[in-house]
Amino acid sequence: MWSSAGGIRTALVLSVRNGVTGLRGVSQAASWPAGERLAVQTCGARLTQPPPSPLYTAYTTRLFHKTVPVCSESAVVEDEGERDRLYSLVEVECRGHETAVLRSYLTFLSTAAAHLGIKVKDVKWPKKHLQRWTLLKAVHVQKKHRVQYETRTHFLTLGLPHLTQSTADTFLEYIQRNLPEGISMKVTKHELQTLPPHVKPSSHVSPQQ
Structure with a gap:
């Protein structure tokens, strides 16, 4: 100075x-x-x-x-933070009214998973759901003349096995941000957990060899 x-x-x-x-x-x-x-x-x-x-x-x-102050490596303490959860399977279910849109989205999802090294298995197309309404063609007159409306909901299910919490959250956020219009998604996670401390093996059961 x-x-x-x-x-x-x-x-x-x-x-x-x-x-x-x-x-x-x-x-x-x-x-x-x-x-x-x-x-x-x-x-x-x-x-x-x-x-x-x-x-x-x-x-x-x-x-x-x-x-x-003396700087030393031992004085630096790394924050481990919360450990990642382990998922044995992450199930993804998509619903839509157009099969062409679902097939295009499946191609995008499979390509993204392949680039990230995520396996995709059990791709299924469950039976579509039909819902019909039979209503009067006119509001006040012509009771015998009716019209029928129908909605068709198509399903697409697939599984993502053996994922960590960080990988699953990153992949799901990416594919959900690119979800097409008119398509809904349902995610089911199967988490692996350790046994609670009070659960112990029975003394009457011999351990498996």
């Missing part, structure tokens, strides 16, 4: 001696000699300042007293 007053430049140089930091003020009437530098090593950071010349008048002022 430099300051100038009355034609004299003053520099404050950070110094470290035996784990104690201090500031040393140096007054000079000219610039530092070319090619000379003073290096200070402190906690992995290297600071460079030009040293004073013997021709200049130097004075040292102790401004503060503080211990320099």
Whole structure:
């Protein structure tokens, strides 16, 4: 840090001696000699300042007293965070009114899974669901004349085996963001869990070999 007053430049140089930091003020009437530098090593950071010349008048002022912290690898503690859950199977069910849209979406889903190294199995097309309504053709007259409306819902199911929570969440978010209009999705996750502490093997049952 430099300051100038009355034609004299003053520099404050950070110094470290035996784990104690201090500031040393140096007054000079000219610039530092070319090619000379003073290096200070402190906690992995290297600071460079030009040293004073013997021709200049130097004075040292102790401004503060503080211990320099020591950086070590053992002091760094990594946050493990929450562990990933394990899924034995993730079932995806899609519903729509157009089979062409479902087939196109299946191609997109299979391609994305192949690029991410995710296996896709048990691709099935369950029987479609039909729902019909028979209503009057007119609201007030012509009771004998009726019209029939029908809706068809097609299904597509597939399985994604052996996934971790992070992989499943990333893949499901990607395919759900690209879900076509008019298509709904239902996801069922089968999670693997450890037995609770109070559940113990029975002494009457011999362990399997």
